[in-house]
Amino acid sequence: MSTNRPFALPGWALALFYGALVALPLVLAAISDVPPGNAWQEAAAGAGIAGAVMMLLQLVSSGRFRILSERIGIDTTMGFHRWAAPLALALAALHVLALAGPIDLSDPMRSLTRLWRMLNAPGLRDGVIALGLALAMVPLAIWRERLPLPYEAFRALHAAMALGVVGFTLKHILERGSYAFETPSRVFWIALGAGVVLPMLAVYLRHLVDLYRYGWRVAELRPRATRLWELVLESGSGQALRFRAGQFGWLAAVQKRWPIWFDHPFSIASSPRDGRRLRLLIAEAGDFTGKIGTLPIGRRVGFDGPHGNFTADHLQGAEALVMVAGGVGIAPMLGILEDLAERGEKRPVRLIYAARNAEALLDPALLDPPLKALGARAIMLADNPAGREDLRHGPVSEAHLSEALEGLDPARCGALICGPGGMTTAAADGLHALGVPLDLIHYERFDYDEKAGAQKDRQILRRFRLIGAAVLVLAVVFTLR
Ligand SMILES: Cc1cc2nc3c(=O)[nH]c(=O)nc-3n(C[C@H](O)[C@H](O)[C@H](O)COP(=O)(O)OP(=O)(O)OC[C@H]3O[C@@H](n4cnc5c(N)ncnc54)[C@H](O)[C@@H]3O)c2cc1C
Structure with a gap:
């Protein structure tokens, strides 16, 4: 059986590409015919542009894209997704504060009133909604475990809010961004928007296609330890899944008719020799896994894989x-x-x-x-x-x-x-x-x-910080140009 190694970029190439995507709209703005504003306006533009690119890219670092996670692994991908979110948000907040201008220390209330008026200006409503949604997403993700919210509901809400952030951010940029009236910048933002939203939709389309391509069905199900189940899936179409030993896939098995929504990640616990039969070992941990033992033999299931690089x-x-x-x-x-x-x-x-x-x-x-x-x-x-x-x-x-x-x-x-x-x-x-x-x-x-606290995690964190520092440097250089 040949192994399935899709094209996937190494970590350094992903970091360079990320930096280039942040730099490109800044460069386009810097070389445009739009005359630069004062230092505060330029700081607002620099932070806003860098923060908006980071916000949009959050959609593709959400762990579902093999081109990203196949080489660097799901831990690093999700680690970056979580690490980058507060930085993107901080840049968006800086954008707002810089737009409001310097604080008048002799009369701070006046500055606050100016900020409040700006946030209530009808023309800026899209930007304010985007920022509000993004602000709400961070605590929701951090304190998810403490909220009375099933994981499925959290994921659906998180995805809907993320799409909202992207939509309102783009609308705000295209309608209000001082540099986004020029064609190259407009093309960049529209392309970036499509580039992050379409792959997200493609994930679900692929799920649907895979459902018919493989036609996975529950072939065997038996307990293999206390609260640990062996679930064997068989390809109904006879098509084999090509994967590398140790990789995982997303299993969706609850709904009878549409078994592609609300999937959960599980490692493939069998060798790739026969990709028409996949073994999963599933421990009862919550709502979904707690019911795994009740899956009827023959039930059609969705399995999106392979993912990850734990091999x-x-x-x-x-x-x-x-x-x-x-x-x-x-x-x-x-x-x-x-x-x-x-x-x-x-x-x-x-x-x-x-x-x-x-x-x-x-x-x-x-x-x-x-x-x-x-x-x-x-x-x-x-x-x-x-x-x-x-x-x-x-x-x-x-x-x-x-x-x-x-x-x-x-x-x-x-x-x-x-x-x-x-x-x-x-x-x-x-x-x-x-x-x-x-x-x-x-x-x-x-x-x-x-908590990712191992030495190797710290090494990875240092690399994330380098990427973050590069983004900040780009925004500062743009402001001071
Ligand atoms: C790469 C990877 C491989 C995994 N492999 C296995 C495996 O081989 N066998 C196994 O038993 N478990 C595995 N898990 C864990 C398994 O995905 C969770 O236990 C399962 O999703 C819990 O769902 P639940 O509804 O039963 O429990 P819940 O109570 O809903 O969730 C328990 C916890 O599991 C996590 N979780 C739940 N749903 C998801 C989801 N859709 N995506 C990501 N995380 C989720 C959350 O942290 C949640 O707090 C793996 C997880 C990952 C990330």
Whole structure:
């Protein structure tokens, strides 16, 4: 089976492209025939243009585009999406404040009144609505867990508000932007608007097309541990999905008639050898997964994939593989282990697998065959082993990581980690402290809200900050030109 590697840009190219997209409208404005205004007006234009590009680009960094996430991974994609939102909003707020002009310190009320009048001016209503929507989106996303809102409702609301922000921002720019009356700038904004909205709509169109192309149906469904289900999907059309072991897809399975809306991400827990049958391992976690065990055999489902880059491909230069899985983080690992076994992997493979208790560990009937075929050493942990002598006490500790590296040169080992946030951070930092190079440590978090505090996350954050600094520099240079 050939692997499916679509064209996808590396991180540095994406960063350059992002910077170029912010720079382009600033350059078009700077070289236009429009005479520059005073320093405040130019600062407002610089911040407004940079902030608007960032706002619009938020639509494509929302994790559904393979061209973005295939190389840099879903964690980094979503991390950037969340990181960039407050910066875009701050630039939009700066745009408003600069437009209102300098604060009169001797009479601050006068400045506030001027700001209030400006916000109420009928001609600026679109911009104010865009800013209001964007302002409301940030706390909604940050405090989502605390709101009495199902995730599906949050996502629908988030998407509708995002489209609103894009629509009102564009209308505001095209009708009020001092530089947007010139044709090159107009063309840029219309093209950028279409460039971010159309791919979003295409995602749902692809879902619909895939529904008929593959015709996925529930072929098998059985419990494989406490509150953990094995769901096997079969392609009704006989067409195979091409993917790489460890990737994930978006499963939509609730509605009978339109099984494409409200999808959830799940790793493919089988090898790519037969892409007409996909195994998923699904842990009961909430509304959707809690009902997974009631799916009738034969039910038609939507599956949009493959996505993500959590694969062993990054570790081709490593001489040995260490895999650390926590809870349902075993799902992509199982697919990777099966794939390695089928390819006759000769490098040493070590697995640390931790669960809450013995009953929560995946059925050995699934895990043992690839481990045996690979001659892999497995360290099985449970927070509560309850008398099972083959299990060690969790959580994953430095001692377990050292044991997994026994007899190996850590500097030549590659690591794959998937599990709860705390475990992922501890395992990634622990392995790095024991000598595994950061570049050879890869992980995927199943929860975008988990705190990303590992050393590698900080390295990625530094790169985000560089992009943010570049955007600010561009806006400042435009203002001071
Ligand atoms: C890349 C990736 C791969 C995953 N692979 C697996 C897997 O193989 N097996 C498995 O059991 N779980 C996996 N998950 C987690 C799984 O997607 C969530 O547990 C599931 O969506 C929860 O939905 P729910 O309605 O049952 O629970 P809810 O109570 O609605 O959600 C619980 C939490 O799951 C997250 N979540 C819910 N819906 C979505 C969504 N549509 N998109 C993103 N996050 C969502 C949210 O953080 C939410 O707070 C994966 C997640 C990601 C991001």
